[in-house]
Amino acid sequence: MRKFIAIILCKILRIIGKAVGKGSSLPGKFALKVCPDVLSRVKLPEKIIAVTGSNGKTSTTEMIAHILKENGLNVVYNAEGSNQIEGVATFILSNATLGGKVKGDVLLIESDERYAKYTFKHFSPTYYVITNLYRDQLTRNGHPMWVYNAVKESVKEETTLILNADDPLVSMLGKDRENTLYFGADRLSCDTNEFVGAYNDRVYCPVCNGPMEYSTYHFNHIGHFDCAVCGHSRKDTDFTLTDADLENGFIVLDGKYKIDLALKSLYNIYNLLAAYSVASVLNISGENIAKAISNYTLKNGRVLTFTLGQRKGTFLVAKHENSISYDLSLKVAASSPDDCDVMIIVDAVSRKYFTSDVSWLYDINFDILNCDRVRNIILAGTYANDLAVRFGYTNIGDYKIKVTESIAEAVSLLDNQSKAGIYVITCFSDKAKFLERVKVD
Numbered sequence: 268m269r270k271f272i273a274i275i276l277c278k279i280l281r282i283i284g285k286a287v288g289k290g291s292s293l294p295g296k297f298a299l300k301v302c303p304d305v306l307s308r309v310k311l312p313e314k315i316i317a318v319t320g321s322n323g324k325t326s327t328t329e330m331i332a333h334i335l336k337e338n339g340l341n342v343v344y345n346a347e348g349s350n351q352i353e354g355v356a357t358f359i360l361s362n363a364t365l366g367g368k369v370k371g372d373v374l375l376i377e378s379d380e381r382y383a384k385y386t387f388k389h390f391s392p393t394y395y396v397i398t399n400l401y402r403d404q405l406t407r408n409g410h411p412m413w414v415y416n417a418v419k420e421s422v423k424e425e426t427t428l429i430l431n432a433d434d435p436l437v438s439m440l441g442k443d444r445e446n447t448l449y450f451g452a453d454r455l456s457c458d459t460n461e462f463v464g465a466y467n468d469r470v471y472c473p474v475c476n477g478p479m480e481y482s483t484y485h486f487n488h489i490g491h492f493d494c495a496v497c498g499h500s501r502k503d504t505d506f507t508l509t510d511a512d513l514e515n516g517f518i519v520l521d522g523k524y525k526i527d528l529a530l531k532s533l534y535n536i537y538n539l540l541a542a543y544s545v546a547s548v549l550n551i552s553g554e555n556i557a558k559a560i561s562n563y564t565l566k567n568g569r570v571l572t573f574t575l576g577q578r579k580g581t582f583l584v585a586k587h588e589n590s591i592s593y594d595l596s597l598k599v600a601a602s603s604p605d606d607c608d609v610m611i612i613v614d615a616v617s618r619k620y621f622t623s624d625v626s627w628l629y630d631i632n633f634d635i636l637n638c639d640r641v642r643n644i645i646l647a648g649t650y651a652n653d654l655a656v657r658f659g660y661t662n663i664g665d666y667k668i669k670v671t672e673s674i675a676e677a678v679s680l681l682d683n684q685s686k687a688g689i690y691v692i693t694c695f696s697d698k699a700k701f702l703e704r705v706k707v708d
Contacts, residue, residue, distance in 0.1 A: 576683025
């Protein structure tokens with residue numbers, strides 16, 4: 268009876284929430300109060316896929332769903348991205364019958380990395396994708412090793428892990444485990460031999476704290492690593508990015524499947540590679556995966572195009588308090604084939620909690636924008652002056668930088684008649700504050 272009441276309550280609250288534009292977590296929260304173990308009582312599809320990590324969860328989940336649907340599978344997933352246990356409960360119970368059965372071929376779950384251990388206490392994923400573990404939201408996530416330990420608690424023995432082989436911390440989760448698969452990239456033409464970034468969390472081995480050596484870096488500390496002390500090293504990959512031509516906008520997977528890119532970003536390629544890995548283990552052919560995902564444009568609002576006067580722009584969502592997310596967005600702007608202006612907005616650090624901590628700005632490698640193609644850099648929002656102080660420690664000339672706390676004024680500083688492109692980088696907290704002032708394509 269409690270299960271039935273929890274499902275009914277969740278469905279009613281979900282309908283009300285949709286009507287008022289809210290309610291992706293609250294229905295599940297109340298359902299769990301009525302029946303705390305309701306997620307272990309519902310009958311779920313045979314295949315359960317979970318995705319977690321510091322960055323890329325939402326995009327990876329969306330691409331997996333798209334590929335599977337394009338290949339005829341009925342996929343139930345939390346498209347809204349509400350990924351803590353309350354949000355997961357909302358979408359599962361909303362899709363359940365009154366008898367407690369979720370109909371579908373695949374249940375696909377995006378899970379918050381810290382809270383996965385609570386969700387998967389009630390059921391075990393068939394396949395569990397872990398994308399990466401980075402410095403992220405210091406106020407709530409502390410150190411990457413602390414997040415690693417939280418993720419480790421969510422791993423079940425019967426679950427097959429699908430891990431990023433190029434992340435030393437993530438790959439630790441496969442240590443002494445049999446049912447583990449790895450995805451990663453071969454050495455690429457865009458790799459570097461030396462570390463590039465504002466800091467390096469993998470100078471030392473996460474297993475033994477011995478010195479970590481790299482034969483190649485894809486970006487930041489993601490690459491081919493080896494510890495001479497304990498032997499923790501990059502594993503051979505089951506699913507491999509064998510070529511990446513970002514200039515011409517395509518990649519090759521497993522040496523034979525060419526995929527054209529809507530977003531020419533190495534970071535997005537890793538999300539795509541993870542999605543390819545999942546589809547492959549579900550026996551979808553490489554040809555069909557490539558056909559489904561080539562030139563795919565994300566629908567989750569992480570990347571948008573807009574028009575301002577005569578100018579075309581690209582809006583990139585980066586996570587505040589997550590330096591690697593910012594670094595990779597900055598690389599997209601810096602790799603523009605033509606001249607461009609870049610706007611960075613920090614008006615609110617988080618949607619969920621208040622903090623005025625801006626120490627994370629010093630983890631971002633803003634020197635990526637120190638190139639001829641970037642003409643002007645506009646720093647906007649409540650923390651514009653904090654951004655300006657941070658830019659004072661870069662090698663970028665002051666003449667390129669304009670500072671204003673007003674987002675409206677920042678938009679007016681962009682020359683509407685210029686032919687140069689625009690890149691705007693901020694997080695979801697500040698997304699609407701800019702987009703309401705331009706025409707979204």
